[in-house]
Amino acid sequence: xxxxxxxxxxxxxxxxxxxxxxxxxxxxxxxxxxxxxxxxxxxxxxxxxxxxxxxxxxxxxxxxxxxxxxxxxxxxxxxxxxxxxxxxxxxxxxxxxxxxxxxxxxxxxxxxxxxxxxxxxxxxxxxxxxxxxxxxxxxxxxxxxxxxxxxxxxxxxxxxxxxxxxxxxxxxxxxxxxxxxxxxxxxxxxxxxxxxxxxxxxxxxxxxxxxxxxxxxxxxxxxxxxxxxxxxxxxxxxxxxxxxxxxxxxxxxxxxxxxxxxxxxxxxxxxxxxxxxxxxxxxxxxxxxxxxxxxxxxxxxxxxxxxxxxxxxxxxxxxxxxxxxxxxxxxxxxxxxxxxxxxxxxxxxxxxxxxxxxxxxxxxxxxxxxxxxxxxxxxxxxx
Numbered sequence: 001x002x003x004x005x006x007x008x009x010x011x012x013x014x015x016x017x018x019x020x021x022x023x024x025x026x027x028x029x030x031x032x033x034x035x036x037x038x039x040x041x042x043x044x045x046x047x048x049x050x051x052x053x054x055x056x057x058x059x060x061x062x063x064x065x066x067x068x069x070x071x072x073x074x075x076x077x078x079x080x081x082x083x084x085x086x087x088x089x090x091x092x093x094x095x096x097x098x099x100x101x102x103x104x105x106x107x108x109x110x111x112x113x114x115x116x117x118x119x120x121x122x123x124x125x126x127x128x129x130x131x132x133x134x135x136x137x138x139x140x141x142x143x144x145x146x147x148x149x150x151x152x153x154x155x156x157x158x159x160x161x162x163x164x165x166x167x168x169x170x171x172x173x174x175x176x177x178x179x180x181x182x183x184x185x186x187x188x189x190x191x192x193x194x195x196x197x198x199x200x201x202x203x204x205x206x207x208x209x210x211x212x213x214x215x216x217x218x219x220x221x222x223x224x225x226x227x228x229x230x231x232x233x234x235x236x237x238x239x240x241x242x243x244x245x246x247x248x249x250x251x252x253x254x255x256x257x258x259x260x261x262x263x264x265x266x267x268x269x270x271x272x273x274x275x276x277x278x279x280x281x282x283x284x285x286x287x288x289x290x291x292x293x294x295x296x297x298x299x300x301x302x303x304x305x306x307x308x309x310x311x312x313x314x315x316x317x318x319x320x321x322x323x324x325x326x327x328x329x330x331x332x333x334x335x336x337x338x339x340x341x342x343x344x345x346x347x348x349x350x351x352x353x354x355x356x357x358x359x360x361x362x363x364x365x366x367x368x369x370x371x372x373x374x375x376x377x378x379x380x381x382x383x
Contacts, residue, residue, distance in 0.1 A: 044298075044374040054370025060363040064356070068183060071176040075161075079177040080328045083168035088346050089148050091163045102161075106148040107131055113140040126150035162352045165338060175352055178330035179360075185242055185331070186311035189249035194304050196250070197257025198296075202288050204258065205265025212262070219255050227252065227314075231323055240326040245318060249311055260303060264296040298375035305368035309361045316357060332357050 048054055072079060092104030105128055113133065116122055125147070132143040149158065162171035204215040231248035238244045265288075268274065274291055282291070312332070318324055319333025320340075327334075332353050339350035 048370055048374035051370045051374070053366050054374075057363040057367035057370070060359060061367065064179065064360060064363075065183065068176045068180040072173050072180070075170055075173045077170035077173045079169065079174045079330055081169060083164075085168065086149075086152055086154050086158075086160075086164055087166050087168040088342070088349075089152065089154070089160050089164040089168075090346075091161055091348055092149060092159050093161050094159055097159075103128075104147055104149045105145050106151075107143055107145050109143045110136065110141055111144050113142050116142075116144065122146065123150055123153070163346070163348050165349060166342070171335070171349065171352065174330040175332070175335060175356065178332050178335055178353075179356060181242070181325065181329060182312050182315055182332045185245050185249070185315050186308050188242075189246045189253060189311050190304055190307045192246065192250045193254040193257055193307065194300070197254035198261050198293070198300065200254065201258035201261030202265055202293060205262035206269055206284065206288050206292070208266070216262075219258060222252050223255050225252060228318075228321070228323075231318055235323055240324065242325060245315055245323075245325065248318065249314055253307070253311070257300070257303060257307075260299055261293075261296055264299065265292055268292045268295050302368055302372040302375060305364060305371055309364035312357065312360060312364075 090104055090106050091102045093102040097103035116127060116130075128145045128147055130142050130144050134141055160170050160172065162175060165171055165174070200215065200219070204212045227248070230251050231244070234244040234247045234251075238247070269287075269292055274287060277287055277291055315324070315331060316333030316336060319331050320337045322337065324334045324337065325331055335353040336350060336357070339346075339353060343350050
């Protein structure tokens with residue numbers, strides 16, 4: 001609709017300055033933007049903190065790490081201290097033993113009833129109760145529950161919360177010492193794999209062409225190498241120990257990371273800001289590590305967290321096959337391997353390492369799942 005200026009009243013054509021109000025940009029406010037700006041990683045951490053499962057997983061991981069650091073120093077035993085007379089003792093925990101839980105009791109089967117009064121074989125106070133009475137070929141027999149600590153001559157004030165192994169070593173000390181070693185192996189191998197995978201994948205993805213083709217084929221050749229055979233070769237070359245296991249976990253462990261980084265570089269290297277930086281003469285190293293690689297941090301962190309439980313399981317698998325670290329050093333896998341030999345007689349020697357490695361695996365996997373969701377850019381801004 002056209003407005004004819006000639007038909008407008010004179011007072012509208014000659015408005016005084018006082019009829020106008022000066023409105024500056026800072027006076028315009030939108031309530032939606034009154035809060036402080038939130039960056040990508042801060043937003044991810046906020047969403048991660050709202051996940052109860054992820055926070056519980058973090059708490060469990062931190063707790064296990066603290067126990068691995070503290071427990072071997074406060075039990076009163078060393079992980080190599082042996083006492084053959086006190087071998088294979090069951091768990092005994094103060095306070096709980098008064099309630100009949102973890103009281104150090106063990107059931108001895110097929111014992112002659114008349115022999116129970118022999119204090120040289122059954123010291124005074126070692127018999128807790130007779131579980132079952134029966135006759136065997138006319139001889140009165142019974143199954144009797146005894147206090148294994150008194151029965152084997154342990155001091156009154158001696159407790160082994162997780163019991164002892166076949167050499168009389170305290171299992172709780174060895175378990176958390178082994179957890180410390182297993183976590184160190186996992187962290188070292190994962191960090192090494194991360195560094196190699198990032199550099200290798202970045203170079204292959206950034207330059208592409210023949211460079212990418214050659215590097216991809218080299219990675220495929222390495223990926224086809226039998227993992228167990230490689231581990232055995234390193235054991236032969238360097239002997240049993242942390243170095244051999246870390247090398248065995250590293251020789252092919254970086255390939256998955258390199259493939260992920262390579263795919264991310266193909267995704268981002270053609271973006272406008274990368275082309276603009278290259279036009280201005282920015283060196284390739286700066287383009288790779290400053291302009292493109294930061295876009296891969298989210299998936300990289302997620303993959304790294306997922307790789308840690310995998311490394312712990314791989315170390316345990318090698319130890320279970322007898323390819324673990326050198327004795328007397330423990331690890332979770334070594335304890336599981338030793339315990340499975342006496343699983344039917346002393347199941348607690350497998351129970352505690354199995355529970356610990358299960359909790360570690362579940363906690364790391366749940367935390368990595370929560371971290372993956374938190375770092376997903378499509379969910380940014382969600383509560």
